[in-house]
Amino acid sequence: MGIVNVTPDSFSDGGLFVNAENAVNHALELERDGADIIDIGAQSTRPGYKEIGPQEEWVRLEPVLKELRGKTPLPISVDTYFPFVAKRALEAGADIINDVSGALLPEMAEIIKESGAGWVIMHNGAGGINEVGGFFKNAKEKCREYGINPEQLCFDMGIGFGKSYEENLELIANVEKYKQNGFPLLLGVSRKRVIGAASGQPEPEKRIYGNISADTAAVLGGADIIRIHDVKNEIQGVRTAQEIKKWIK
Numbered sequence: 001m002g003i004v005n006v007t008p009d010s011f012s013d014g015g016l017f018v019n020a021e022n023a024v025n026h027a028l029e030l031e032r033d034g035a036d037i038i039d040i041g042a043q044s045t046r047p048g049y050k051e052i053g054p055q056e057e058w059v060r061l062e063p064v065l066k067e068l069r070g071k072t073p074l075p076i077s078v079d080t081y082f083p084f085v086a087k088r089a090l091e092a093g094a095d096i097i098n099d100v101s102g103a104l105l106p107e108m109a110e111i112i113k114e115s116g117a118g119w120v121i122m123h124n125g126a127g128g129i130n131e132v133g134g135f136f137k138n139a140k141e142k143c144r145e146y147g148i149n150p151e152q153l154c155f156d157m158g159i160g161f162g163k164s165y166e167e168n169l170e171l172i173a174n175v176e177k178y179k180q181n182g183f184p185l186l187l188g189v190s191r192k193r194v195i196g197a198a199s200g201q202p203e204p205e206k207r208i209y210g211n212i213s214a215d216t217a218a219v220l221g222g223a224d225i226i227r228i229h230d231v232k233n234e235i236q237g238v239r240t241a242q243e244i245k246k247w248i249k
Contacts, residue, residue: 001035001036001037001038001039001077001186001225001226001227001228002027002030002031002033002035002037002038002039002228002229002231003030003039003041003190003227003228003229004023004026004027004030004038004039004040004041004064005041005042005044006020006023006040006041006042006060006061006064007041007042007043007044007060020063020064020067021067023040023064023068024064024067024068024071027040027064027068027072028068028071028072030231031072031074033231033232033235034231034232034235035074035231035235036074036075037074037075037076037077037096037225038068038072038074038075038076038077039077039078039079039096039098039227040061040064040065040068040076040077040078040079040094041078041079041080041098042057042058042060042061042079042080043057043079043080045100045161054080054082054084054085055084057080057082057085058084058085058088058089061078061080061085061089062088062092065078065089065092065093065094066092066093069092069093069094075095075096075118076093076094076095076096077094077095077096077097077098077118077120078090078094078096078097078098079098079100080097080098080099081099081100081101081103081108083105083107083108083111086099086108086111086112087111087115090111090115090117094117095117095118096117096118096119096120096154097111097112097117097118097119097120098120098122098156099119099120099121099122100122100124100156100158100161101122101124102121102122102123102124102125102135102158103124104121104139104142104143106146109142109143109146109148110146112148112152113146113147113148116149116152117152118152118153118154119143119148119152119153119154120154120155120156120186121136121139121143121153121154121155121156122155122156122157122158122161122188123135123136123155123156123157123158123161124158124161124162125158125161125162125163126162126163126164126167127163127167128163128166128167128170128171129170129171129174129177129178130178132157132158132171132178133177133178136155136178136179136180136183137180139153139155140153140180140183150182150183153183154183154184154185154186154224154225155179155180155183155184155185155186156185156186156187156188157171157175157178157185157187158188159171159172159187159188159189159192159194160188160189160192160193160194165194165197168189168192168194169194169198172187172189172214172217172218172221173217173221174221175187175217175218175221175222175223176221176222179221179222179223184224184225185222185223185224185225186223186224186225186226186227187214187215187218187223187225187226187227188227189211189214189215189218190207190211190227190228190229190230190234191204191205191207191211191229192204194214195207195210195211195214196210198210198214199213205229205230208230208233208234211228211230211234211237212234212236212237212238213237215228215234215237215238215241216237216238216240216241216244219238219241219242219245220241220244220245220248226238
């Protein structure tokens with residue numbers, strides 16, 4: 001899953017792709033580099049971020065999404081927790097809603113159910129293996145009650161969202177202990193603070209090797225989708241980890 005941030009304030013690439021043309025060109029570059037999914041976000045979720053409202057988020061997203069949809073066959077994911085934005089994004093050609101809220105809002109669930117879109121549900125807040133595993137189990141039950149097809153769901157452990165350094169590393173290292181059978185799991189750790197702290201690299205855009213190490217650990221544990229900024233370089237590590245995993249007995 002290649003990342004396209006159409007934000008002025010994201011922690012590592014804020015302002016680079018605010019212009020719709022630049023954002024679309026970057027998405028197509030990620031496709032050429034080997035991305036399987038394009039994830040577009042218009043709201044920074046870095047520590048200390050200032051939230052924008054759904055109207056402003058959609059103003060940022062709309063031109064990028066509408067332009068990109070006609071240029072790539074790849075599934076397009078939109079990173080939003082606003083039902084207003086999710087509905088419009090799906091109408092404009094998005095395939096997946098990447099929802100970092102962890103709220104399981106009935107309104108969002110109804111949009112997902114009616115559209116048939118994919119829904120990435122993330123654990124947001126402090127917690128390790130037990131808390132994240134419990135959240136995923138509860139999310140499965142809630143979605144069953146909402147009448148959502150289980151095949152539409154993907155879970156994300158929420159690395160960097162309210163978790164301590166130790167909790168983040170525990171989750172990366174122990175995927176098999178909380179992953180839910182039959183449900184894909186997404187890892188989103190690219191360039192994050194935990195990688196900087198573990199690797200000693202203070203500059204986010206230079207954390208490629210630290211990212212690959214975390215990706216490998218998660219893939220070997222069972223992670224299915226890796227959300228990354230640097231597809232061109234990092235995909236080598238992901239693909240190699242996937243091949244190695246086939247030989248685990």
